[in-house]
Amino acid sequence: MFLDRVKIIIKAGNGGNGSTSFLRNAQTAKGGPDGGEGGNGGSIIFEATDSMNTLYEFRFHKKFVAENGENGSKQLRSGKNGEDIIIKVPSGTVIIDAQSNKIIADLYQEGERFIALKGGKGGHGNAYYKSSIKQAPHFSQTGEITVQKEVILELKTIADVGLVGFPNAGKSTLLSFISNANPKIANYPFTTLYPNLGVCEVKGETFVVADIPGLIEGASQGQGLGHYFLRHVERVRLILHLVDVSQSDGRDFIEDYRIINEELKKYSEELAKTPQIIVLSKSDLIDEELLNERIERFKKEINLPFVVISCATYKNVEELKNKTLELLSKIPKKQPITIEKFDFDERDKDSITITRDDEGAFVLSGGKIDNFIRGVVLSDTRSFAYFQNRLQEMGIIDMLKEKGLKNGSIVKIKDIVFEYFE
Numbered sequence: 001m002f003l004d005r006v007k008i009i010i011k012a013g014n015g016g017n018g019s020t021s022f023l024r025n026a027q028t029a030k031g032g033p034d035g036g037e038g039g040n041g042g043s044i045i046f047e048a049t050d051s052m053n054t055l056y057e058f059r060f061h062k063k064f065v066a067e068n069g070e071n072g073s074k075q076l077r078s079g080k081n082g083e084d085i086i087i088k089v090p091s092g093t094v095i096i097d098a099q100s101n102k103i104i105a106d107l108y109q110e111g112e113r114f115i116a117l118k119g120g121k122g123g124h125g126n127a128y129y130k131s132s133i134k135q136a137p138h139f140s141q142t143g144e145i146t147v148q149k150e151v152i153l154e155l156k157t158i159a160d161v162g163l164v165g166f167p168n169a170g171k172s173t174l175l176s177f178i179s180n181a182n183p184k185i186a187n188y189p190f191t192t193l194y195p196n197l198g199v200c201e202v203k204g205e206t207f208v209v210a211d212i213p214g215l216i217e218g219a220s221q222g223q224g225l226g227h228y229f230l231r232h233v234e235r236v237r238l239i240l241h242l243v244d245v246s247q248s249d250g251r252d253f254i255e256d257y258r259i260i261n262e263e264l265k266k267y268s269e270e271l272a273k274t275p276q277i278i279v280l281s282k283s284d285l286i287d288e289e290l291l292n293e294r295i296e297r298f299k300k301e302i303n304l305p306f307v308v309i310s311c312a313t314y315k316n317v318e319e320l321k322n323k324t325l326e327l328l329s330k331i332p333k334k335q336p337i338t339i340e341k342f343d344f345d346e347r348d349k350d351s352i353t354i355t356r357d358d359e360g361a362f363v364l365s366g367g368k369i370d371n372f373i374r375g376v377v378l379s380d381t382r383s384f385a386y387f388q389n390r391l392q393e394m395g396i397i398d399m400l401k402e403k404g405l406k407n408g409s410i411v412k413i414k415d416i417v418f419e420y421f422e
């Protein structure tokens, strides 16, 4: 089975919480803070591999959640970091942020990696906060909580050469003749249901050929299967455009040629500019005289170089291979997609939002608040004092006052609710 576009859910691991603990043993009745650091959460990493050529493995496996970091503990023990998840995808997979539809990565080459989401940072233990003025901090920091995201994986196969043409033009037959591939071949349209890749060897050199399922008129508007698969020709350097010169399906071969080009153009101007070798196929099915007549017509109406082949008699197949190699050597490889810089894993660390709820309470939210609240344990009067000081220092009290905060007002931060007094 073939699958070349799939939406998956990814989430990096949360950071583990730092620990609040004090050394207690036979020698020390009241020792210093010894709460260890929380471990970092695991990251989500994509890796390109040449050993896959479809996204089929994602058909049922659509959610990837990396391990959380462990909490820190007493005696300065740090929590273990969560394991990263490495998601293997076929080379040529483009990763798109499902929310903004922006491309975030193009995994082009075997082994190439992309860290999509970094694991949440572990929280500091209370030992971290010890200082000359604060000998016994009674608070620690909770780990950073990560959010899950949706991404679309889209495979844009990387091949050197793409075979295009009407259904039944003989594309798969040619692929089987010039490469190691064994595609299904039959005398009915749409035999090939998904792109096949084959490696072709000529004079000790190799190139990769992709057989693209039959295109028909209107393909770019979603007719047939062709349009759906055109993304697999986007990255080829050279197109072999097969045209059934015998007209065995009863159409006009010059019309066929024009229709396919029109479809390529409708899909993208770029694709229409990709160099082509025009291949007049199935030449054995008509007699010499008719063939010559059609060749003359082609020269007159299209006036571009072409190769006449037959896979039944092997006519010009070797020549076509040589010509393909020769042309390829002059065309540079296509580069990975240039990606507009965009921080997919951006974390809101600065925003502060103040709203009022139904009861008139001031509700504080935003990334800066979330981050701040990670270091607050309110079960303790000392940390509550610290919390109030920090609110003052961060300018949040002033911001609240501007919005009408006065003595006795209720302030809500996450699940903390308190009454404000000067």
Ligand SMILES: Nc1nc2c(ncn2[C@@H]2O[C@H](COP(=O)(O)OP(=O)(O)OP(=O)(O)O)[C@@H](O)[C@H]2O)c(=O)[nH]1
Pocket: 165, 166, 167, 168, 169, 170, 171, 172, 173, 174, 184, 185, 186, 187, 188, 189, 190, 191, 192, 193, 213, 214, 215, 281, 282, 283, 284, 285, 309, 310, 311, 312, 313
């Ligand atoms: N006589 C003759 N028949 C050919 C030649 N090339 C292909 N055929 C036949 O044409 C039919 C279609 O060939 P395929 O290679 O399956 O065509 P395709 O372009 O891959 O078609 P789709 O996969 O449907 O898009 C098959 O019956 C082939 O045996 C040829 O050079 N001469």
Ligand SMILES: [Mg+2]
Pocket: 171, 172, 173, 183, 184, 185, 191, 192, 211, 213, 214
């Ligand atoms: Mg085929």
